[in-house]
Amino acid sequence: MKVMTALSGGVDSSVAAYLLKKAGFEVSGATLHLTGEAQPDAQKSADFLNIPFYEFEEKEAFKKLVIEDFAACYERGETPNPCIVCNVFVKFGILLGKALESGHDFLATGHYAKTQKDAGSGRTLLLRGKDRAKDQTYMLYRLNQHQLSHSMFPLGDLTKPEIREIAETIGLFSANKPDSQDICFVPDGDYAGFLESYRGKRYPTGNFVDESGHVLGTHQGLIRYTVGQRKGLGIALGTPAFVLSKNAEKNTVVLGTEEEKLFTKRIMADRVNWIACDTPPEGLKVTAKTRYSQREAEATLHVTEQGVLAEFKEPQRAATPGQAMVFYDGEVVIGGGTIVGGE
Template sequence: MSHVYIAMSGGVDSSVSALLLQQAGYQISGVNLRLFHNEDLGESREKTCCSLSDAEDARMVARRLGFPFYVFDFSQIFRDTVIQEFVESYQRGQTPNPCVACNRSVKFGALLHRVLALHGDFLATGHYAQIVRSTTTGRYLLKRGADRSKDQSYFLYMLTQEQLAHTLFPLGGLHKSQVREIAAEHGLINASKRDSQDICFAPDGDYATFIERATGHPSPTGPFLDETGHILGQHKGFVRYTRGQHKGLGLPTEQPLYVLEKDAETNAIRLGPDSALWEDTLIAEHMNWISIPTLSAPMSVTVKTRYSQREAAAVIEPMERGRVRAIFDEPQRAITAGQAVVFYDGEIVVGGGTIC
C-alpha cells in the first residue's frame, strides 16, 4: 500500500483530496505547514489562509477521516525564499509571483524532500491540475485541470520530472462544484468554506504595507515622469505601483496615464498612454521544461503571462544562456518583469520561466 502525505491547508480542496485518496486505498498522513510566526504578520495573522483556525480545520478533517496529522514548521525557509524573494523583487521594480516561489521552494521543495525522507511514496495537494505519463517519451506531463475556471497548472510549471513522479493531484479531473458536493455528502466541516483569494502573507492585497513592515522603513518616494522625462509629480512609494497600473496615481491629467516603467536606481516611475503598454515580444529566463527535455528549435505554443489571462498564440525560440524569446501573433498588454510565463501545447504544459 502506497503511503501518501497530503498537504492540508484547512480548505475544502485539500480535505476532499485526502478523502478521495483514502477511498482509493492509499495509506494517508495529513500535513499542515506552518509558514508564519506571529511577528511575521502582526495584526493580520488571523486573516491569512494559513492561520491557526485553518490548521485546526485541517486537524478536525483528519480526525474525522481517521488518519494521522502533523504540523511541519517551514517558516524559516518560507521567510528566506518566498518572502525575501517577494520583497527584493518589488524593490528591483519587478512584480513577482509568490505562489510560484512557494511551490518551488516549500511545497514541492522542502515538503516533498521531507516526505521522501520519511519513506513516503507521494506528496498530494489540492491543486486543480493533472499528471499523466507520455506513452511515447516516458516523460511525466502536466495537464490543465478539468475545471478551466480553477486550473492551477500556471503555478506548477516549475515541477521537475522527479517531483511529478512523486506527486498526486486528486482533484485534477473534477470541477469545484463537485468537490463541494463531495465534502457536503461526507460531512466535512469546510464544505462551504470560502476560497482564499489574496497573497497568503498579505491579506486584502495590501502587499505594499507588508513590504514596508518587512524592511522596517517606508518605500522610497520619487518622481512620476512622462515619456519625455518631464516631471509630472511625486509618487507615494516605489513598491506601490506595477506595470499597467492606472488607478491610484493621483495625477490631474487630461489623458489617462499608466505605469510604463520603473527605475529602481532613481525610484522614478515613467507614465504614458495605454498604447505604450502593448508589445509583441518577451524574453524569459530560469526556464523549466516539462513535456520536452529542452527547447532546441522554434516551437508554436500558446502563452500565459499572468494567471488570470487567456493564453495567446506565439512562437518560442531558444536564446543564449538558456533564455527564451516569445514572439506573439498579436501584441500583448503590460508584459511585466518578474511574472511567470507559461507555455502550453493544447492541454499540456510545455514549460515556463520568469519574464525578464
C-alpha cells in the same frame, strides 16, 4: 502506496485526501506552519477523515525562500508571484522531502492539475485540470521531474462544483468554506504596507516621468506601482495615465497616456524551466499566458542564451517583469519563465 496530503483545512485539500483514502491508498495529512497563523481546520480535516496528521514548523525557511524573494523582487522593480516560489521550494520542496523521508511514496495536494507519464520520453508531464476556471498549472510550471514524479493531484478530473458536492455528501465541515484569495502572508492585500513593515523602513518617494524623462510629479515609493496600473496613481494629468515601466536604479515610474504603448507582441523571459522537453525546438507554436487569470494566446517560441522569446500572434497588454509566462501545447505544460519585459 503511502501518500502524504498537504492539508490546509479547505475543501480542496480535504476532498483530495478523502478521494485517495477511498481509492485504497494509505493516506496521511500534513501542514506546514509558515506565517505564525494557526491552522486548526487542517487538524480538524485529518480527524474527520481519520488519518494520521503531521505538523512541521518552517517559518524561517519560508521567510528566507519566499518572503525575502518577494521583497527583493519588488525592490528590483518587479511584480513577483510568491505562490509560484512557494510551490517549488516549500510545498514541493520541503514538504515533499518530509513525505519521502517519512516513508511516503507521493505528496498529494488540492491543486487543479494533472500529471501523466510520457511513454516515449519517460518524462512526467504536467497537464491542465478539467476545471479551466480553476486550473493551477500556471502556478506549478517551475516543478522539476523529481517533484512531478512524486506528486499526485486527485482533483485534476473534477470541477469545483463537483468537489463541493462530494464534500457535502460526506458531511465535510469545509464544504462551503470560501476559497482563499490573497497571498497568505499579506491577507489584507496591502503589499506596500507589508513590505514597509517587514523591512522596517519607508520606501523613498521619486519622480513620475514621461517617456522622454520629463518629470510629471512625485510617486510615493516604487513598490506601490505595477506595469499597466491606471488607478491609484495619485497624479492628475488631465487624461487617464498608465504605468509603462519602472526603473529601480533611478527610482522613477514612467507614465504614458496612450494605452496602446502597453501592448507588445514580443515578450522575453529568463529563469526558464522546461517540463515536457529538455529544450523546445526553434519556432515551436504554443499558446501562452503572462498572468494567472489571463486566457492563453497563440505564440511562437525562440530559445536564446538569455532565456526564451515569445512572439505573439496578437499584441499582449502589460508584460510585467517578475510575473510568469507559461507555455502550453494543448493540455500539456511545455514550461515557462519569469518575464523580463516586452520588446
